[in-house]
Amino acid sequence: MKLELVAAKKWINLFVEKIEDNKSELNELDTAIGDGDHGTNMDRGAKAITDSFAKKDPDNLSDLYKTTAFAMIQKVGGAAGPLYGTAFLDMSKAVKTDNLELSDLIQIGSDGLKRRGESDVCMKTMIDVWQPIATAMKNGNFNQQTINEALNENKAMVATKGRASYLEEKSKGHIDPGSQSSAYLFEALLEVMGV
Amino acid sequence: MKKIINDVENIVPEMISGLVRTNKNLVRQIDGTTAVVRNDAKFNENKQVGVVSGGGSGHEPLHAGYVGDGMLSAAVAGEVFTSPTPDQIYEAIKAVDQGQGVLLIVKNYSGDVMNFDMAKEMAEADDIKIATIVVDDDISVKNSEFTQGKRGVAGTALVEKVVGAAARSGMNLDDLAKLGQNVIDNTKTIGIALHAATVPAVGHPGFELKDDEIEYGIGIHNERGYAIEKIKPSKELAHELVEKIMDEFTDKSGSYAILVNGMGGTPLMEQYIFANDVLNEMSSKQIDVEYSKVGNLVTSLDMQGISLTIMKADSEWIKMLQEPVTTIAW
Numbered sequence: 001m002k003l004e005l006v007a008a009k010k011w012i013n014l015f016v017e018k019i020e021d022n023k024s025e026l027n028e029l030d031t032a033i034g035d036g037d038h039g040t041n042m043d044r045g046a047k048a049i050t051d052s053f054a055k056k057d058p059d060n061l062s063d064l065y066k067t068t069a070f071a072m073i074q075k076v077g078g079a080a081g082p083l084y085g086t087a088f089l090d091m092s093k094a095v096k097t098d099n100l101e102l103s104d105l106i107q108i109g110s111d112g113l114k115r116r117g118e119s120d121v122c123m124k125t126m127i128d129v130w131q132p133i134a135t136a137m138k139n140g141n142f143n144q145q146t147i148n149e150a151l152n153e154n155k156a157m158v159a160t161k162g163r164a165s166y167l168e169e170k171s172k173g174h175i176d177p178g179s180q181s182s183a184y185l186f187e188a189l190l191e192v193m194g195v
Numbered sequence: 196m197k198k199i200i201n202d203v204e205n206i207v208p209e210m211i212s213g214l215v216r217t218n219k220n221l222v223r224q225i226d227g228t229t230a231v232v233r234n235d236a237k238f239n240e241n242k243q244v245g246v247v248s249g250g251g252s253g254h255e256p257l258h259a260g261y262v263g264d265g266m267l268s269a270a271v272a273g274e275v276f277t278s279p280t281p282d283q284i285y286e287a288i289k290a291v292d293q294g295q296g297v298l299l300i301v302k303n304y305s306g307d308v309m310n311f312d313m314a315k316e317m318a319e320a321d322d323i324k325i326a327t328i329v330v331d332d333d334i335s336v337k338n339s340e341f342t343q344g345k346r347g348v349a350g351t352a353l354v355e356k357v358v359g360a361a362a363r364s365g366m367n368l369d370d371l372a373k374l375g376q377n378v379i380d381n382t383k384t385i386g387i388a389l390h391a392a393t394v395p396a397v398g399h400p401g402f403e404l405k406d407d408e409i410e411y412g413i414g415i416h417n418e419r420g421y422a423i424e425k426i427k428p429s430k431e432l433a434h435e436l437v438e439k440i441m442d443e444f445t446d447k448s449g450s451y452a453i454l455v456n457g458m459g460g461t462p463l464m465e466q467y468i469f470a471n472d473v474l475n476e477m478s479s480k481q482i483d484v485e486y487s488k489v490g491n492l493v494t495s496l497d498m499q500g501i502s503l504t505i506m507k508a509d510s511e512w513i514k515m516l517q518e519p520v521t522t523i524a525w
Contacts, residue, residue, distance in 0.1 A: 035416040036417070037274070037275070044274075073282070074282050077277040078273075078277040078278050079304075079306035079309055081306075085313075162305045163305065166343070166418055
């Protein structure tokens, strides 16, 4: 399955809504194992996406993902800004000439996260959501359960990257806030895909 | 939460505006950013390697308070406890590059490291030579490959002071980066908290301590420490911290510098009492302290607490620490 411009725009807009609706929940998750501001930061990025779309409505896929990336890079800050920014920027570059299968697109995003964060799965980061979803898409069985399972596994992990890594064993039992915001991104995608 | 603010969303731009407007002779704001750059006459007269630092806000006077002749060329302020964005860092780099390249001083947090890295890539695309040093002086955190590594805390101010002095003296970019790394390797800090900081956007303290409790090993963003204990007299706290930090230096000969740093909500009176105890502790160990500094240099909003930084510093570094600078807050 490929996502065309209209559907992709709907995807990003739904993501923005979910971030705004769950700002406090993301802050709470981040208070447990970080510094308590992931919701506030992502909300700032979400508003920046809306502002950018209002200023110039993207008329192709590459532009849509690039605008999303720039809004995140310039407004989110912290680790989430460059991570989401890199994922969407790499996705933007990948669809410049031809649209890609969603599974390939998400895989490119996931690879971008690995590069920017010098990290991989099982370190209790966003990658624990992006990678299993890219894999599930490739296998044609991406659904809400994929997201739930990814979050459950992430919750049980000990963080070895990012600020939560200082907590070592104490980071167990909490969902990584970046993984939760990524879960919203993919729940928005599910809605758009009509799954 | 009681704070003297307007809109939580505008805290950083309003703070930077106030800082710049009350210090026009020293710094100016780069248009469209919350970065400040030197605005003194000497900046253009005495060309040197640019020194740029930055990080989340809430640690004032770090970093903007240290912009000026002899310390930083520019500082980039992010949101509260949040790394600044690459576009802002990139603007600061461009504003201070005088053809000899720019050294970035980054505190070791994944967000800061990534954002400065992206800014470095942007600047290198403009053929600006960039070197980066990452400060990780907080020894209360284990330095293992299974964590982000040690955090950058109060020692950052001392690193900025020494590197800034060397940059002013005309040191080239490569040597400056080597010096900076050497200083970082010889700078060690532990902090304690009596009360956690309240992030304005969150509205309540990051963690709770009982009235008679303190926490050892806290970071400057409410990161939890390694032990919670009952509060003790200052001299016992000084004993604990000096022991722990000096343990990290294998060779205890030579001269040392100390920084007693207030976390934002601890009176200077208490900081001097603690500094007095630290000096007693050092002299009882026959350790030669050649430079001391006390004050709120690297704060954590309204956190009550203190940190101790000890730097093993040869006579050159001591001289660089002592050199006068023209900044808002050193």
